Amino acid sequence: MSLAGKVALVTGGAQGIGRAAVQSLLKSSAKVAVVDLNKTVGEQCQNQLEAEFGEGRSTFIQCDVTHGDALRDAFQRTVDQFGRLDIVINNAGINNEKNWEKTIQVNLTSVIKGTYLALEHMSKEYGKEGGTIINVSSMAGNRWERGGSRIRQGPFIGPRASS
Numbered sequence: 122m123s124l125a126g127k128v129a130l131v132t133g134g135a136q137g138i139g140r141a142a143v144q145s146l147l148k149s150s151a152k153v154a155v156v157d158l159n160k161t162v163g164e165q166c167q168n169q170l171e172a173e174f175g176e177g178r179s180t181f182i183q184c185d186v187t188h189g190d191a192l193r194d195a196f197q198r199t200v201d202q203f204g205r206l207d208i209v210i211n212n213a214g215i216n217n218e219k220n221w222e223k224t225i226q227v228n229l230t231s232v233i234k235g236t237y238l239a240l241e242h243m244s245k246e247y248g249k250e251g252g253t254i255i256n257v258s259s260m261a262g263n264r265w266e267r268g269g270s271r272i273r274q275g276p277f278i279g280p281r282a283s284s
């Protein structure tokens with residue numbers, strides 16, 4: 122599928138699943154903002170993406186998604202640089218049971234903030250053209266086990282299309 126002319130923003134895009142999503146988007150001709158906390162890995166990633174896909178197709182924005190103003194700024198910088206926004210993947214996540222408050226900030230609160238920011242920049246309710254929001258979660262967020270039986274636990278944050 123060609124995504125020529127489309128612009129995507131991927132949080133936690135410098136490595137792992139987010140990085141794979143970034144590469145897939147670039148292979149499909151989209152332009153991509155890689156938003157990640159890790160400056161070293163992010164800059165390495167950007168250099169490799171430029172070598173593989175050419176200059177001007179991607180940009181690295183260092184940002185801690187738990188900082189609301191920084192996340193808002195990352196969205197604005199993406200639109201300023203590429204002119205529009207069509208796809209948002211809220212992928213940044215951590216798994217730190219000891220620091221559970223930070224984990225909730227990254228894995229839940231920031232995903233909700235990223236979803237509302239995506240709507241502001243893409244939704245027809247805001248005079249935009251619509252777009253696609255993908256919120257990356259875990260199957261563990263969808264179900265839990267007790268006494269051997271699986272019980273659905275909601276809400277599960279899954280793919281969502283905005284209009």
Ligand SMILES: NC(=O)c1ccc[n+]([C@@H]2O[C@H](COP(=O)([O-])OP(=O)(O)OC[C@H]3O[C@@H](n4cnc5c(N)ncnc54)[C@H](O)[C@@H]3O)[C@@H](O)[C@H]2O)c1
Nearest residue numbers: 133135136137138157158159184185186212213214258259
């Ligand atoms: N890998 C798995 O098996 C698995 C399983 C279940 C869920 N997930 C979910 O998939 C997503 C990606 O996981 P992964 O395995 O690729 O992780 P990863 O650790 O390889 O990559 C996560 C990226 O997010 C970035 N990040 C972390 N905190 C951030 C913050 N506060 N602000 C901005 N960026 C931040 C990291 O720097 C890193 O580049 C996460 O949401 C994770 O919870 C992964």
